[in-house]
Amino acid sequence: MSSGTGLKGVVLDESRICLIDGDAGKLVYRGYNIHDLAQHASFEEVAYLLLYGKLPKRDELRAFEGALKSARHIPESVIEIMERVKAAHPMDILRTAVSAAVALDENSHEATVEVGLPAGIKLISQVATIVATMHRQRLGLDPVAPRDDLSHAANFLYMMFGKEPSREDAKIIDLDLVLHAEHSSNASTFAARVAAGTAADLGSAIVAAIATLKGPLHGGAAEAVQKTVEEIGDPDKAVEYIREKIEAGEKVMGFGHRVYKTDDPRALELRGVARDLGHKMGNDRWFQVLQQIEKAMEPYRAKGIYPNVDFYAGAVYSLLGIPDEQFIPMFAVGRMPGWIANVLEQYEDNVLIRPLLEYTGPRHLKYVPIDDR
Numbered sequence: 001m002s003s004g005t006g007l008k009g010v011v012l013d014e015s016r017i018c019l020i021d022g023d024a025g026k027l028v029y030r031g032y033n034i035h036d037l038a039q040h041a042s043f044e045e046v047a048y049l050l051l052y053g054k055l056p057k058r059d060e061l062r063a064f065e066g067a068l069k070s071a072r073h074i075p076e077s078v079i080e081i082m083e084r085v086k087a088a089h090p091m092d093i094l095r096t097a098v099s100a101a102v103a104l105d106e107n108s109h110e111a112t113v114e115v116g117l118p119a120g121i122k123l124i125s126q127v128a129t130i131v132a133t134m135h136r137q138r139l140g141l142d143p144v145a146p147r148d149d150l151s152h153a154a155n156f157l158y159m160m161f162g163k164e165p166s167r168e169d170a171k172i173i174d175l176d177l178v179l180h181a182e183h184s185s186n187a188s189t190f191a192a193r194v195a196a197g198t199a200a201d202l203g204s205a206i207v208a209a210i211a212t213l214k215g216p217l218h219g220g221a222a223e224a225v226q227k228t229v230e231e232i233g234d235p236d237k238a239v240e241y242i243r244e245k246i247e248a249g250e251k252v253m254g255f256g257h258r259v260y261k262t263d264d265p266r267a268l269e270l271r272g273v274a275r276d277l278g279h280k281m282g283n284d285r286w287f288q289v290l291q292q293i294e295k296a297m298e299p300y301r302a303k304g305i306y307p308n309v310d311f312y313a314g315a316v317y318s319l320l321g322i323p324d325e326q327f328i329p330m331f332a333v334g335r336m337p338g339w340i341a342n343v344l345e346q347y348e349d350n351v352l353i354r355p356l357l358e359y360t361g362p363r364h365l366k367y368v369p370i371d372d373r
């Protein structure tokens with residue numbers, strides 16, 4: 001069977017949410033350049049921008065933040081279900097918990113913008129609580145109830161670690177969530193739009209997205225990068241390690257992208273964060289290893305292979321004490337507004353998404369009774 005084209009270069013539909021210019025290394029949410037948003041906007045502002053199509057005024061932002069804060073608690077029955085499956089892969093736990101949360105939310109089951117928007121706002125908060133709860137359950141610790149006096153990022157770290165984070169750490173997670181918030185028709189968003197296209201409710205579309213994010217070619221790269229960094233250990237060994245990997249025909253995780261054929265602007269944002277945070281924490285080694293890997297990969301820039309968002313994200317998470325296994329769930333926490341905005345856009349002018357497969361199998365076989373096979 002052919003490996004297919006993976007719909008490479010195929011334009012699925014029109015969208016007003018996100019522009020990626022892969023040749024220029026440009027990412028734009030609703031008209032605003034990601035570097036501008038990274039410098040000035042909070043995750044809450046960016047989530048509002050993605051969902052409503054415009055930056056919020058002060059009172060609109062306050063109301064939106066209030067809606068997010070009031071949705072931070074998850075039902076006790078969801079916590080119980082999570083406890084039962086806590087030994088599973090974190091993305092399986094996340095998928096199961098979100099599925100349970102939406103099944104229990106009777107007000108979320110209609111595939112319309114009117115129902116999907118408030119259901120989505122609620123889920124942005126609940127997914128953060130679910131990820132923090134899962135982290136603690138896996139450590140055998142009690143979940144920490146959310147606080148309503150903290151930002152989304154600060155509250156997330158508070159629920160993870162049971163202690164209020166520093167302003168600097170909360171700012172880093174806020175930036176990370178902004179950088180992950182939306183990325184056009186990536187695999188998980190495509191999956192969400194396919195589900196929405198059948199007129200399935202928003203919760204079902206988000207579950208489809210979470211299931212799709214699980215794979216190592218999409219959400220799993222940051223974890224793989226951090227494993228590589230720890231395996232290499234010594235910056236002086238990085239070049240040799242990468243040479244061996246390439247010679248063995250293996251892909252180097254955290255490099256390459258279906259759309260970007262130059263610097264991924266999100267990686268540029270996270271590079272400085274990884275460097276400064278490593279320095280502050282007395283761990284310059286991981287950043288040095290990453291730098292050496294980048295150096296070893298320089299010849300492949302001519303082929304359009306550059307570091308992607310996952311390349312520095314793993315080091316940043318690890319330095320903040322977030323374990324490898326929570327990297328993909330972290331990605332989901334950030335991507336929620338993008339998934340929701342795409343589902344709502346799909347509902348606005350819905351069409352069933354149903355491509356064709358070119359059949360290459362036999363056509364004229366005759367049924368053979370079971371004893372004659």
Ligand SMILES: CC(C)(COP(=O)(O)OP(=O)(O)OC[C@H]1O[C@@H](n2cnc3c(N)ncnc32)[C@H](O)[C@@H]1OP(=O)(O)O)[C@@H](O)C(=O)NCCC(=O)NCCS
Pocket residue numbers: 006216217218221250251252253254255256257258259303305308309310
């Ligand atoms: C993301 C990814 C799936 C994009 O793949 P794609 O658009 O289908 O590109 P291809 O896999 O067809 O790669 C094109 C060429 O670049 C090479 N290449 C792509 N990514 C590479 C990597 N990370 N390391 C080494 N070579 C790579 C391929 O081997 C291929 O070479 P060839 O033309 O000699 O066969 C791919 O780059 C990858 O697997 N990267 C590692 C995983 C990762 O970091 N994912 C996170 C993405 S945000």
